[in-house]
Amino acid sequence: MQVHIVHVHPESTSFNGAMTQTARESLTRAGHEVALSDLYAEGFDPVERGGHYRSRVDAKIFSPLAEQRHAHEAGSLPGDVVREIERLERADLVIFQFPLWWHQVPAMLKGWMDRVFVNGGLYTSRMRYDRGYFKGRRAIVSLTTGAPAAAMGPGGRGGDIERLLWPVHYSLHYMGFSVLPPFLAFGVAGHGYSYADDGDFDALMKEHLENWESRLGAIERDEPLSFPGWGDWDGEGRKLEMTV
Amino acid sequence: MQVHIVHVHPESTSFNGAMTQTARESLTRAGHEVALSDLYAEGFDPVERGGHYRSRVDAKIFSPLAEQRHAHEAGSLPGDVVREIERLERADLVIFQFPLWWHQVPAMLKGWMDRVFVNGGLYTSRMRYDRGYFKGRRAIVSLTTGAPAAAMGPGGRGGDIERLLWPVHYSLHYMGFSVLPPFLAFGVAGHGYSYADDGDFDALMKEHLENWESRLGAIERDEPLSFPGWGDWDGEGRKLEMTV
Known part of the structure; x- marks a missing residue:
């Protein structure tokens, strides 16, 4: 496989840095x-600005969609x-490694999406979702959270992690990627912010890195996760009611 | 009321600009x-970097949480x-006006949250959610989408708008704001990207502005929307099972 990692953290010695190093x-x-x-x-x-x-199609009024399309064509x-x-x-596989903020x-990563997923180039009204530009390629988000796993289930204090990740997953699906289940490293909160004591924290970090390596070994x-596609919508984009 | 508008669009003559002008x-x-x-x-x-x-608490290793807390204290x-x-x-009321990208x-807005919602200053492990810093104040997101309303219901092509907004709403709730139902201006896609023809598009934009003004008149x-709070979680942050 050709693997590309989009790594997003301001500190190279961070735990996110260790995750990316382990993946590489x-x-x-x-x-x-x-x-x-x-x-x-x-x-x-x-x-995006x-x-x-x-070389603008409209030098006075800035429309991101119009300028992206124009720049792609030109x-x-x-x-x-x-x-x-x-x-x-x-x-063949894109890994996004970042802390959940x-x-x-x-x-930094949101703006990478705003600028790199170019209108008219990497998507059009027809080239989206299961007909998207990156169809046949796979993507996975690998992230750290400060909150422990217990707090990130449905209704939990940290917010249901599946619900939190749905928008970014849907964007990747929009671009045609097959989106793999995320890799979640809970309880990683940066220097001095662990929920656990130091010994437990170090053991947890080691466990995350080992789990990440074994996940990658079988990736x-x-x-992939399942998302709606063109066969699920009517002409207006509404969900089709299925006949029983 | 004292109202603060956080306005996020690169083009001052955009429809988002008109929405903010209408609000002001x-x-x-x-x-x-x-x-x-x-x-x-x-x-x-x-x-955030x-x-x-x-004046860093750690000049070598950058931890956003540690430096935010330190800078607040110092x-x-x-x-x-x-x-x-x-x-x-x-x-008393904060309005966030932006296009959904x-x-x-x-x-731009995500990074405003990353930097302005300061750890140790505007939140701590105890000062969050219904005990948050901005308790008693209200917030509303007012946004434009390119997709028409029809495509943004549950299972729709554009993604269920309630599901898409949940993370940003939850962040505002985390900060203690009472989060009002969002104001949604669908079908606004920038110059040359309307889903409707020009006459219909102009009428729709006018309708959005009128609806926004009347919404603000009764705001x-x-x-507010309902979110879980401290009474809903156990000590680990798990959702408490309610007794019947």
């Missing part, structure tokens, strides 16, 4: 090719966006 | 005080964060 090393050992976008280290600019487009997409697209196009992905056999 | 004018006419954070216009930096902290929070907090502290808030009587 274990996948490489298993004979896969691994590439990396380290968004913080590369200084990726996550803010007019200034990214050097071959004038921003260099960092072109680079990210080329990386994705080489990948405020119940969603960090701004080619993972079954 | 109609609330002011009704005798309320209205203030504004225009995050794009003010050049807010949404990327070590460089924001001029009175050395970044100037733009202090300004945003002061604006929020003056508000990739099934979530734009990176003091709005009932």
Whole structure:
């Protein structure tokens, strides 16, 4: 496999950093090719704005959708966006490694989506979902949370993790990816913020890394999550009622 | 009321701009005080990183939680964060106006949350949810989507809007806000991207603005959404099973 990791953390020595290092090393050992976008280290600019487009279809009024489409057609997409697209196009599997901040992905990763998933290029009104650009490729989100696993079930204090991840998963599905079940490292809250005592914390981190490595060892056999597709909607996009 | 609008769009003449203008004018006419954070216009930096902290508790390893707490305690929070907090502290009602991008808030707003909702200052392990910092204040998200309303119900093509908004609503609840039902302007996709023809599109935009103004006119009587709180969880944060 060609594997691409989109790594999102401001601190290279963080536990997220260890997760990405584990993925690189274990996948490489298993004979896969691994590439990396380290968004913080590369200084990726996550803010979609007019200034990214050097040859605008409308120099006065900035419409992200119109400028993305135009830049794609004109071959004038921003260099960092072109680079990210080329990386994705080489990948059979894309891993997103990040800490869950405020119940969603960090701004750095959100803005990577805002800018890299280019309208008119990587999706159109017809090229979406099970007809999406990245059809046949797989994606997985691997994340850390501060809260312990117990608090992240349905109705739990930290918020139901499945519910929290649904929007980002749906975006990946929109782009055509087969979305694998997420890898969840609970109870990782940064230096001095563990819910457990130090010994228990270290043991938990070690366990997460071991579980991640063994998950990756079998990832080619993972079954993707299920999402609605074109066969499930009427012409207006409403859910079709199934006949019994 | 003191109302604060957090406005998030890169183009001042956008429909989101018109929504914010409508809110400012109609609330002011009704005798309320209205203030504004225009995050794009003010050049807010949404990327949480070590460089924001001029006096670090740990100069080598950057932990966002540790540096936020330290900067709060030391009175050395970044100037733009202090300004945003002061604006929020003056508000009885906070309005978030933004386009839904990739099934979530734009990176600019996500990063505002990552940076402004300061650990150790605006929340602690005990000061959260129905004991949160902004308890007694209200918040509402007002957003535009490209997809039409029909496609954004349960199982619909655009994704169930209630499900998509749950994470951002839960973050506001975490901060103690009473979260009002969202205001949803569907079918707003920027110049040249309407799902409807031009005449219908203009009529729909006018209708959205009128609906927004009348919603704001009655907003003091709005009932907040319901979220779980401290009485609903056991000590580990699991949902308590209710006795019948």
